[in-house]
Every structure is written in C-alpha cells, then in structure tokens.
Amino acid sequence: MEMKEQVREPDFVLEIRHLRSSFFTRRGEVPAVNDVTIQVPRGKIIGIVGESGCGKSMTAKSVMGLLKYPGRVVSGEILLEGRDIAGMKERELRKICGNEITMIFQEPMTSLNPVIKVGKQVSEALLLHHRELSRAQAREQAIEMFRKVGINEPEKRYDCYPHELSGGLRQRVMIAMAMVCRPKLLIADEPTTALDVTIEAQILKLMKQLRDEIGMSIIIITHNLGVVAELCDYVYVMYAGKIMEQAETFELFDHTAHPYTKGLMDSIPRIGSNAEHLHTIPGVVPNLLHLPKGCLFSNRCPYADDRCRQERPELYQVSQQHCARCFLLEKTGEEAEAHG
Amino acid sequence: MRIFLKRLAGMLVVLVGVVLLLFIMLRIIPGSPVTTLLGERASQQVIDRMTEELGLNDPLFMQFLRYVGNALHGDFGTSYKLNRPVSALIMSAFPNTVRLSIFAALFAWGVGIIAGIISAICKNQQRFRLLSSLIDRLFMGGALVGVSMPVFMTCLFLQYFLAYRVQLFPLSGFDQPLSVVLPAIALGWNSAGTVARMTRSSLLEVMQADYISTARAKGRGSAGIILCHALKNSMLPVVTMMALQISSMLSGAVITETVFGINGIGRLAVTAIQSRDMPLLQGTVIFTTILVMLGNLAADTLYSVLDPRIRREG
Numbered sequence A: 001m002e003m004k005e006q007v008r009e010p011d012f013v014l015e016i017r018h019l020r021s022s023f024f025t026r027r028g029e030v031p032a033v034n035d036v037t038i039q040v041p042r043g044k045i046i047g048i049v050g051e052s053g054c055g056k057s058m059t060a061k062s063v064m065g066l067l068k069y070p071g072r073v074v075s076g077e078i079l080l081e082g083r084d085i086a087g088m089k090e091r092e093l094r095k096i097c098g099n100e101i102t103m104i105f106q107e108p109m110t111s112l113n114p115v116i117k118v119g120k121q122v123s124e125a126l127l128l129h130h131r132e133l134s135r136a137q138a139r140e141q142a143i144e145m146f147r148k149v150g151i152n153e154p155e156k157r158y159d160c161y162p163h164e165l166s167g168g169l170r171q172r173v174m175i176a177m178a179m180v181c182r183p184k185l186l187i188a189d190e191p192t193t194a195l196d197v198t199i200e201a202q203i204l205k206l207m208k209q210l211r212d213e214i215g216m217s218i219i220i221i222t223h224n225l226g227v228v229a230e231l232c233d234y235v236y237v238m239y240a241g242k243i244m245e246q247a248e249t250f251e252l253f254d255h256t257a258h259p260y261t262k263g264l265m266d267s268i269p270r271i272g273s274n275a276e277h278l279h280t281i282p283g284v285v286p287n288l289l290h291l292p293k294g295c296l297f298s299n300r301c302p303y304a305d306d307r308c309r310q311e312r313p314e315l316y317q318v319s320q321q322h323c324a325r326c327f328l329l330e331k332t333g334e335e336a337e338a339h340g
Numbered sequence B: 001m002r003i004f005l006k007r008l009a010g011m012l013v014v015l016v017g018v019v020l021l022l023f024i025m026l027r028i029i030p031g032s033p034v035t036t037l038l039g040e041r042a043s044q045q046v047i048d049r050m051t052e053e054l055g056l057n058d059p060l061f062m063q064f065l066r067y068v069g070n071a072l073h074g075d076f077g078t079s080y081k082l083n084r085p086v087s088a089l090i091m092s093a094f095p096n097t098v099r100l101s102i103f104a105a106l107f108a109w110g111v112g113i114i115a116g117i118i119s120a121i122c123k124n125q126q127r128f129r130l131l132s133s134l135i136d137r138l139f140m141g142g143a144l145v146g147v148s149m150p151v152f153m154t155c156l157f158l159q160y161f162l163a164y165r166v167q168l169f170p171l172s173g174f175d176q177p178l179s180v181v182l183p184a185i186a187l188g189w190n191s192a193g194t195v196a197r198m199t200r201s202s203l204l205e206v207m208q209a210d211y212i213s214t215a216r217a218k219g220r221g222s223a224g225i226i227l228c229h230a231l232k233n234s235m236l237p238v239v240t241m242m243a244l245q246i247s248s249m250l251s252g253a254v255i256t257e258t259v260f261g262i263n264g265i266g267r268l269a270v271t272a273i274q275s276r277d278m279p280l281l282q283g284t285v286i287f288t289t290i291l292v293m294l295g296n297l298a299a300d301t302l303y304s305v306l307d308p309r310i311r312r313e314g
C-alpha cells in the first residue's frame, strides 16, 4: 500500500491540502485562506498570483507559522516531504523554518533589523541551525553567499547596517539570508515589487540561477504576470482566499480558462496599447466578512448567470494539469474553449 | 570626536546662559538678602555697610564678572546663611545627591524596563490568557500609581508603611546602608512607571515590525526574538525618555531630600531659597545644571551606541 503510493505520487517538497486560515476579528471570521490546495514539486518554481488582498501572503505565512493574532490556521495539512508541519509545536517548527523552508518578504526596506549588521543577520541563520559552526566559519559562509548573490565587496558589506544599503542590495541580503542554509523550499513573497525594473530582472535571474545551483523549489508570490511568465513552471491564480485556476505556465497563457484570469491578463499594460484604454476588472474584491453565496467572482464576472450567484463552482478539469473554478468549464472542454 | 567637542562647547554656552539668567533673576526679585540676613530690626547704617561689603552696590555687570572670575578659581562665594564656603557645602552634599539619584535611577530604569518587558510579553502571548493578562494589569496598575502620585505623597506613604508600621527601613537620614532604599524608591517610582509603560508600548510596537517576522522565519524562538531583535530597537524611545527624566529626578530630589532629611544639593537649594542666600543658590543651580547636562550627554552617547543610523550620520 505504502509502496504503491510512493510510486504513484510525484515527488512533492511541499503539499498544502485544504488549508484554511482565518482572522477572528470582532466583526466576525475573515477567511483569508479558504480551502487552498497547492503542490510544489521538487526543483520547480511555482507561482501564486492574484490581486492585492487575495490571501497570497497569508498562505505563505501559514506555512511558516507566522500568522499574527487574531489570525491562525483553522484546518488543513501542510506537508513538508510528508511531515505535517501545520500541527507542529512552535519549537519544532522553528527548527524547520530558516533551515528547510525559508522566506523572502515583500518589503526589503523594513524586513531587515535596523540595528544589527546585515552580515550578522545572515550568519545568524546559519548559527541557529548549525550549532557545529563557529562564528568565524559562519561569517565565511555568509560572505561566500553574499558573493554568490552578487553583492560587491562582500567583506565590506558584511559590516554594514541596513540603512547603508540600497533597496536592491537589501533584497540581495534577504536572498542570501534565505539561501545560506540551502533550503529545500524558498517562499518569495513579492520579492521584487519594491524594486525598479532593472533590479527586478537581476533578482529574478539570480533566483532562477540559484534554484538550478542548489536544486531547491521556489514559490513565487506576485501580482505581476510578467514575472510568472518568465520564471514559473506552474501557476496558481488566487482570488478572495480561493484558488480560481491552476495550470502549467504556458497552458495558462495559451488557454486561459477562468474569466478572472482573463481579466488579469487583459490588465497587463502592453507597449503600443493606448494607456487610456487600459483594461481593468470592473467591480471590487468582495468583503471577506460577507462573501457572496455563489461564485466569489460572480459580482465582477461578465459571464455570470443566476446559477453563478447561487452556487459555488468546484475546480473543474480543463485538461491534464489545468483546473479552473468556473461553471463554464463544467461540461466539455470545447465549451470552455468557446468562452476562453 | 569633533562632535563631542562641539557638544562640550554647547554645554558651556548653556551653562553661562543659566548663570547669567539666574544672576539677573535673583537681583530683580523684590527684597534684599541683607534684611533677611540681619533681621527686620537692623539699623540702616548696619544694612548699608553690609550691602557695601557684599558688593551689592556695584553694577550688575561688575558683580557678574566678579562672580564668574571667582567661580573659575573654584570660589563660589560664602553662604550668607550657613556662613561657610559654598563650594565646601556643595562638596559635602554632592555625594549624597549623586548616591540618591543613582539608586533612584537604577530602581526606576531597572524595574521599569523589566516590568515593561514582562508586561509586553504577557500582553502578546496567547497561552495562559488569564494569568498573563492579570500580570500585565498588575504591572501597568503599579506604573499608573507611580506616574500619577506626587513625589511627596510617595515619600510619606513609604515612610508610613515601610519605616513606621513595619520597621524595615530607617525613617530618615542617610547614614545607614539601608537609608537609601526608601528615598530611592520614592524618587524613582514616578520614572519607573513612565519607563515601564513606554517600554511596554514600544516593545509591543516593535514586535509587529517586519524584521521580527524575518527573525521568526529564520528560526529564532520567542526568547531570542525579544533579546536579540526586539529589545534594542524598543529601547530607542525609552532612552530619549530617560534623558528627560534626569532633570525631573533632580527636581524630585529636592522634595525627597527634604522629606527624608538627607543632606543633599536639593535640600541646600531649599535652604538657600528660604533665606535668599544668593551665593548658595547660584552654586546649587550651577551644579544641578552640570549634572543634568552630563546625564543628557550620557543618554545621547547611549542612544548612538544603540542606533547605528545616528552613529554614522553624526
């Protein structure tokens, strides 16, 4: 039985199964992550895209055990190579975080401690998980990592404080910090949103290069479909705490199935297009406190009918490795094509 | 180093300003020290001679220059009332005040910071809600009492309960080892309350910062987070506060020293004011000013040690 499963299942580093995380506020439960299932194969780059506030960061923070009160994981499993880390004790989880899974945060400007030298913050990660290392060894490895992520004069930068570095350099420090323990999985939460386009391209290239070198898996969280196209093997599209569509990157761009994903794609500004006619998705994200009864996207969807407003659609298979949460796809692939 | 010299020069300017201001103020307030000195019934002749002897007939400017000139030689004049050199009086009172202030500061900042940290931890954690919120409220209640109670009330309460009802500590004086305890607590409690509340709120705020999440994501446990990442950052506003408290503590020392009968600078100042003893008052004020300035310098230095952003900008 066990053998059979091992044969059948592909090699996932991380599997999130039916994860629900909510904030329990005075005004009620805010389901920020609502039944999310994500699979991360070894050595692959997975993208999570969606508008602001759709729960991307909360999904990542649930994995790292970083949800702040009054938020917490309500149910679901988070399997790291088969071990469920969702139910783990804080102490044990800390041994995994920073070592086997690491995370890069959205804000390079505020994510480094302003009163500690950046080099020390990087070697701290090493010293925490590798007790056998001496300070000098940790320093050496941290400087080595600095060199790898393209920081000039790493010895000098090691003794800098965060405010002495530019945003791009700080993000490189964050990457070095996340890589220095050679994790199995790196979660990058909008690693380049705060940076300019040139630096963004450099950082993305660097991450891909390091993936190839170290052989880890990466989850990239972004609302930039350009980043997805460039980097990801597989994409999850999130909306109001739920996965709306998931597919291999090319499949998603070539055969977009869900009206929401289509809306996202149409909103990408293109060179040559008239800026005044920039497409936006009409309407607003539903209030998580008062979710609509039917499909979460129904109030903004151009194809929505009565059924969409009454019932919630399941994830329907569009093709192999491609699912979408929309009634339009319930019947046959042909019909899906007609609308997509 | 240049910054340090600049600060020192600035301090000198402030000191001269304080002396000048004090000098003028003491001479424009009505009433002459001579009448206080000799009593109401002294004859006009004696009064005139005394005024002349003390140099009070000279122009103010001359008086000031003479005073500064003497002061530079360590001569701050002779106390009218106590009839002893001011410098000697201050030297005998000075160690007491310093001892009292240091113990008060140790109590205030030690207890304040620790109570603030414990409170913040209790407030922040989700297990043992009832107990931890009880501890938090207890500390913050104590802090509130400290902040809202005038120093002389604290003095009297402590004397009544801990020296009179339960005779744990000496009632007054400053000659036994335990004598310092009650005055230090009385003087420090107010500051302790402020520091505790500030530490708590600052720490709670820092704990929400992004870099705390980074540290947790790195695998730091709760204790490590607070000690290695949060505490230093949260102390920045507290240190600023502490610098301001140095002067308020010295003014509190006036009351504490009077109530507890301690021979300190504060009590000297009170004596001087009551008897219009100008040299003595000038001496005490100059000394207190120097103390406050040194305290602020120490606080600034500490601040720049804590915060690298200040250090390098200079």
Ligand SMILES: Nc1ncnc2c1ncn2[C@@H]1O[C@H](COP(=O)(O)OP(=O)(O)OP(=O)(O)O)[C@@H](O)[C@H]1O
Pocket: A023, A025, A030, A032, A050, A051, A052, A053, A054, A055, A056, A057, A058, A059, A069, A070, A071, A106, A223, A288
């Ligand atoms: N403390 C909180 N209390 C209640 N709701 C919260 C709290 N923090 C976050 N949320 C909710 O969780 C939802 C998901 O937030 P999340 O940070 O995951 O969004 P995101 O997809 O990362 O957006 P962005 O692209 O802006 O980073 C938000 O809609 C927000 O309303």
Ligand SMILES: [Mg+2]
Pocket: A056, A057, A058, A106, A189
């Ligand atoms: Mg986010």
